[in-house]
Amino acid sequence: MVKVTYVAHDGTRTELHGDPGDSVMSLAIAQGIDGIVGECGGSMMCATCHCYVEEDWAEATGPRMDGEEDMLESAACEVTERSRLSCQIKLTEAHDGLVVHLPEEQV
Amino acid sequence: MSGGHVVIVGAGQGGLQAAMSLRQEGHEGQITLIGGEPGLPYQRPPLSKAYLKTGEADKLALRPASFFESKAITLRPGIWVDAIDRAAQQVRIGSETLDYDALILATGTRNLRPPIPGLERALDLRTLEDARTLRAALDQPRRIAVIGGGFIGLEFAAVAAGLGHNVSVAEVAPRLMARAVSPEMSERFRSLHEGLGTELHLGNGVSEVTESGLLLADGTEVTADLVLLAAGVRPNVELAQEAGLEVDNGIVVGTTLRTADPQIFALGDCAAFPEATSGRRVRLESVQAATDHARCIAKAIVKGETTPYAAVPWFWSDQHELKLQIAGLADPSDESVGLEGGAVLRFRGGCLTAVETINDARTHMQARRLLGGGAVPTRDSLLEKNYDLTAA
Structure with missing residues (x-):
């Protein structure tokens, strides 16, 4: 199991446990986290699963995937260097403890 | 209207989005989401892609059962609505009737x-x-x-x-x-x-x-x-048609996705709506149309917004290593101009109608922005910039 903490825009923290292979988006959707929409189901066609990876986890989650940057440009909230599409972060054991922050809006 | 009962017929991605958007916009009344298929609303696009490889059906659910509870959305799966009584503002399911204050038809399509x-x-x-x-x-x-x-x-x-x-x-x-x-x-x-x-x-x-x-x-x-x-689909219009609503390759709606009956809306694959740029009546089969329609309808119901629907259509298809992305909507007969990088621009009457790309998210997103901007780009204006969409 891989523990992921989602920090909503209002500061609410929710801890979820996923399996390796889940994405940060799919885990959130499966558990009903409000701050992630995931409209295209992880096909990188929208930017409604935008999240900010906590600094300490930037290395473990790696760089943005090919095309991810272009999609992020259409995100509803400010895009920072911590911004990722959560559908593109696939969980591995190395992500146990990962913390992501969610933007105020996704659409 | 922030109270009242909204009944949504069809629990696909559009129907579900309508329910979610109604709550996001602040609808406080009852919401009933009726689906013809059993189980939780699920994503259809992966059925012809990832699901065939992995068989992971549990990954397809759009939202978990607990979500419907927490949002007070009454999900009624495996149920077919028999009729709409517009005069009484009721839908009939067998011997049961449900009163509605607003009705959203999200009945989708079936295979041709x-x-x-x-x-x-x-x-x-x-x-x-x-x-x-x-x-x-x-x-x-x-x-x-x-x-x-x-x-x-x-x-x-x-x-x-x-x-x-x-x-x-x-x-x-x-x-x-x-x-x-x-x-x-x-x-x-x-x-x-x-x-x-x-x-x-x-x-x-x-x-x-x-x-x-x-x-x-x-x-x-x-x-x-x-x-x-896999020879295409036809819209499920019978329910609307039998209730006396106009049907023309889909349930006919106006610029705010309302039918001629102000209490009844239609969205997604089953809706024939006026394209913002041309005014032509179109029907789209896509996640984008279903969800964008749903948001527009929720705003109309909760806040009384009357802004015409104008979202830029987009589509995608994954086939082996190629991800085809389309921004905009072209006719089969629209002219095409192939660019060096592989993108194809489509034009009708000298105006850009769509941009097709393969494995090129950058150009796709530029095209979406360009088509969503104020003036429709013309072929001449694009040609002046050597068809560089970033410069347009």
């Missing part, structure tokens, strides 16, 4: 079944149930014939060929995905599928589905022990 002898031998790919059956049939090496060279047929063909099955595709039009993409793109995908070893029969309709496969219009026999029907 052309009158081809023997077609009952063919499998469908529309519902999760269909996908389960189809996936189970792929457990041994097959000779597969696909009727229809559109998105669904080709996505399936790509997966099946990738899994080592022997695949043929019969398409009545002279090129692949002819309704949706330019001849240049059709050609790219012809090369892709032929490269995967798939046998393509273009401009050759199916006369009969036989015990041994397909008999084509020109007499060619295609040997197959599994036949998939």
